[in-house]
Amino acid sequence: MTDYIQKLDLFLADIDWSNDVILLTLFSFGAWIAWRILFGRLESIAAKTRIQWDNVVLAAIKTPVSTLIWGWPATVSFGLMVESIVSHPLNWLDSLKYILLITIFVWIIIRLVSNVEEVILKDPKRDETTVQAIAKVVRLIFIIMGLLSVMQSLGLSLSGLLTFGGVGGLIVGLAAKDLLSNFFGGMMIYFDRPFKVGDWIRSPDRQIEGTVERIGWRMTIIRTFDKRPLYVPNSVFSNIVVENPSRMLNRRIYETIGLRYDDAQKVELIIKDVRSMLEQHPDIDANQTLIVNFNAFGPSSLDFFVYTFTKTVNWVRYHEVKQDVLLQIMSIIHKHDADVAFPTQTLKVEPAGLPQEFIPEPMLRG
Numbered sequence: 001m002t003d004y005i006q007k008l009d010l011f012l013a014d015i016d017w018s019n020d021v022i023l024l025t026l027f028s029f030g031a032w033i034a035w036r037i038l039f040g041r042l043e044s045i046a047a048k049t050r051i052q053w054d055n056v057v058l059a060a061i062k063t064p065v066s067t068l069i070w071g072w073p074a075t076v077s078f079g080l081m082v083e084s085i086v087s088h089p090l091n092w093l094d095s096l097k098y099i100l101l102i103t104i105f106v107w108i109i110i111r112l113v114s115n116v117e118e119v120i121l122k123d124p125k126r127d128e129t130t131v132q133a134i135a136k137v138v139r140l141i142f143i144i145m146g147l148l149s150v151m152q153s154l155g156l157s158l159s160g161l162l163t164f165g166g167v168g169g170l171i172v173g174l175a176a177k178d179l180l181s182n183f184f185g186g187m188m189i190y191f192d193r194p195f196k197v198g199d200w201i202r203s204p205d206r207q208i209e210g211t212v213e214r215i216g217w218r219m220t221i222i223r224t225f226d227k228r229p230l231y232v233p234n235s236v237f238s239n240i241v242v243e244n245p246s247r248m249l250n251r252r253i254y255e256t257i258g259l260r261y262d263d264a265q266k267v268e269l270i271i272k273d274v275r276s277m278l279e280q281h282p283d284i285d286a287n288q289t290l291i292v293n294f295n296a297f298g299p300s301s302l303d304f305f306v307y308t309f310t311k312t313v314n315w316v317r318y319h320e321v322k323q324d325v326l327l328q329i330m331s332i333i334h335k336h337d338a339d340v341a342f343p344t345q346t347l348k349v350e351p352a353g354l355p356q357e358f359i360p361e362p363m364l365r366g
Contacts, residue, residue, distance in 0.1 A: 028073040035069055056119060060112035068104045075100060098153045106146035113138050128197045132215070133190035182218045185234030189215055194237070199246040200315075206240055208232060250285050250309035251318040253325060258301025263338035267294055271304055273332045278308050281328075283321040285311045301341030 039062060046054040075097050117135040121128055195201045195212055201222070202209035210224040220237070222230040259267055275292040278284050288309040296303045306329070310321045333340060 025073065028070050031069045032066060035065060039065075052119060053116075056115040057112065060115050061108055064104045064107045064111065067107075068100070071100055071104075072097065095153045099150050102146050102149050102153070106142050109142045110139050113142075132197070136217070181235040181238075182233045185236070185238050186215065186217045186220075189220070189234060189237060194242050195244050195246070199244055202243050202245070203240045204243065206236070208240075246313075248313045250288055250311065251313055253306060253308050253310065253322050255326065256295065256303050256305045257329065257333075258298050258303045258341040259333065259338055260341045261300075261302060263336070264302060266336045266338045267302055267304065270333055270336055270338060273335075274304075274306065274329055277328055277332065278306070278325070281325065283311055284325070285309045298341070300344045 039058070043055075043058055046058055113135050117131055120131050189195070197212050197215060199212050200210070201212060208222065208230065210222040210230055212220060213223050213229070214221040216234075218234060220232050220234060222232060224230055259270065263270075271292050271294060275290070278290055278292065279286050284290070285308075289307065290309075291307040292304065294302065294304045306325075308325075310318050312318055312321060330340070
């Protein structure tokens with residue numbers, strides 16, 4: 001009889017928690033349906049507004065709230081199932097619910113920061129490197145805060161943890177010196193901003209030249225002009241000179257052109273016309289230094305140089321402008337019936353003192 005009563009109690013207990021689990025599941029389903037209807041309504045309202053940040057917030061909370069609607073009742077149901085098996089109270093279930101709330105909150109913040117970052121980067125005037133740096137720092141801060149809150153909910157002493165972290169941090173810092181130097185090198189790049197993503201950089205100290213693709217916490221990825229990826233530890237940039245041609249205000253044209261010695265009388269007119277052409281050229285910045293001057297008596301040419309700056313800094317466009325300038329200079333030279341010199345050598349032979357057989361016959365007749 002006693003065994004029968006115990007079995008009956010266990011059966012009724014199983015029925016009780018099963019009913020509760022079914023009710024919680026139905027409640028979750030109903031709450032989820034209500035949330036979907038409410039979210040759809042909010043989404044339609046947000047689509048009609050000119051403000052885009054409401055769409056950003058809705059996109060950030062959509063999935064985490066759905067997870068919370070299903071996760072919280074699932075945690076309660078799990079507790080009911082376990083309590084029907086074990087006799088002592090389960091205090092850790094409260095901690096599990098608290099951890100779930102912390103996880104959902106941090107998840108929403110991370111999604112919100114990522115969405116805001118994506119929207120801001122759609123504006124080409126924004127500095128991509130700065131926006132990405134701020135987003136990474138904010139995400140890291142909330143992740144650390146979430147981890148500390150989870151540790152505290154599990155009963156760990158934060159004061160003891162921080163004390164241990166101070167001693168442990170010293171040990172880890174010595175062991176991971178290179179890792180930390182790369183981390184702080186990345187921070188230096190983010191805050192000093194010697195270059196940003198998309199910039200063309202090069203270093204005269206190292207064989208580094210290319211376009212910056214990504215600036216990470218440990219290394220920077222540079223795509224060379226032959227399309228090879230170059231992975232440079234951030235600590236390297238603390239010890240080398242970095243040149244950033246992408247931030248040039250102008251590009252320079254500096255060419256030396258040689259005229260024939262036969263065109264000596266025309267040099268001044270050619271130089272005057274070349275200078276006038278550059279001053280009127282639509283792609284030459286006349287506000288910058290502009291020099292066209294006779295420079296030197298070369299071995300086989302009269303050299304003048306052209307020193308000027310283009311308005312464009314684009315590499316391809318610069319070469320198009322330079323080509324046009326050089327072609328116009330050639331046209332000016334030909335317009336004056338002159339020509340560009342090429343290497344020549346004049347040999348003068350003195351007939352006096354030479355044997356008769358080495359003297360050309362015309363010279364003997366003369």
